[in-house]
Amino acid sequence: MSSVTELGYVGLTVSDAEAWKRFGTDVVGLELVEGEEDDRFYFRMDYWHHRFVIHPGDSDDIAYAGWRVADEDALEAILARLDGAGHAYRRASPEEAAERRVLSLVKFEDPSGNPVELFHSPLIEAHLPFHPGRRMHGRFVTGNQGLxxxxxxxxxxxxxxxxxxxLGLKGAVQYHLQSPKGTVYPVFMHCNDRxxxxxxxxxxxxxxxxxxxxxxxxxxxGLAHDIVRQQGIDVALQLGKHSNDAALTFYFMTPSGWAMELGWGGGKALEQQQYHLRDIFGHGVEVSGNMDVQL
Ligand SMILES: [Fe+2]
Known part of the structure; x- marks a missing residue:
């Protein structure tokens, strides 16, 4: 069955563009690309033209999530499934595809109104190695695992x-978590090794x-954690290790008020689903906000 292959890019609307430029580069280590268009800037994390499109605006939230498919055949196969389910979509114009630096683009919304984009053939700038926004020991894990x-x-x-x-994503409820609002049952879905x-x-x-x-x-x-602490950025969830992806991570607040989770050592998707009651260790709530669940 044709499937999306990775979370390829994410568009964000941000109310404080300058804060985001500093945050993306100095804290996270992303590469800033600006000057190509007046109304947006980009962050790179590998050879892709961009992984993040940042749209300065009046609000702070995700603007769209771009899911990659292998080619036109895979795109058409998924669109046929959307047709069968009666789910509306719109084939974007060549100009809109060029705006995203992809060769083919389709836009729609998920059942909750989250903007979704399907695309194939992103622009890969093989001549421009990733240049991190601050010192890094290694690189970001992307490749066939998406951003x-x-x-x-x-x-x-x-x-x-x-x-x-x-769209071809597979998954299930992977936690029964106690929270101040009662038990929550988050669903996790994969489309590659991540x-x-x-x-x-x-x-x-x-x-x-x-x-x-x-x-x-x-x-x-560790370096990111040091920088977050040195800058006094609110840590939402302290260092800890998830039971499902086994990644060592911590969560801190972005200039947009939602959280960034940075991690290392994430495990691969399992063939068979399973669920958990809590994480392996850590992830204690430090500054509650939108992260009052240890997830
Ligand atoms: Fe997460």
């Missing part, structure tokens, strides 16, 4: 799981609860 994962709003997790299954590229089932004030990026070297996670 990382996102946890987004889902009004009806069952409907969302059914919808994302149409244990999950998408999660939902924990709703907060914004569409985007958090985004996770992974370093290839433990020392880069």
């Amino acid at each position: 990382g994962h996102i946890l987004i709003q889902a009004d009806d997790p069952v409907a969302s799981q059914r919808f994302y299954s149409l 244990q999950h590229s998408l999660a939902f089932g924990v709703n907060g004030p914004s569409r985007l609860n958090h985004m996770m990026l992974e370093y290839s070297e433990l020392d880069d996670l």
Whole structure:
């Protein structure tokens, strides 16, 4: 069955562009690309033209998530499944595709109204090696695992799981977690080796609860942690290790008020689903906000 192959890019609307330029480079280590268009800037994390499109605006949230497919055949196969489910979509114009630096682009919304894009053939700048925004020991884990994962709003997790299954993502409820609001049942879905590229089932004030990026070297996670502490950035969840992806991570607040999860050592997606009651260790709540669940 044709499937999306990775979370390829993410668009963000941000209310403080200058804060984001400093945050993306100095704290996270992303490469800033600006000057190509007046109304946006980009962050790179590998050879792709961009992994993040930052749109300065009045709000702070995810603007769209771009899911890659292998080629036109795979795209058409997924669109046929959307047709069968009666889910509307729009084939974007060549100009819109060029705007994203891809060769083919389709736009729609998921059942909760989160903007989704399907694309194939991103622009890979093989002549421009990634140049981190600050010193790094290693690199970001991307390759066939995509840019990382996102946890987004889902009004009806069952409907969302059914919808994302149409795109080829696989997954299940992987935790029964106690929270101040009662037990929550988050769903995690994968489309490649990364244990999950998408999660939902924990709703907060914004569409985007958090985004996770992974370093290839433990020392880069330690360096990021030092920088976050030195800058006095609010840490939402302290260092800890998830039971499902086994990644060592911590969560801290971005200039947009949603959380960034940085990690190292994430495990691969399992063939068979399983669920957990808590993490292996850590992830204690330090500054609650949109992250009042240890996830
Ligand atoms: Fe996460």
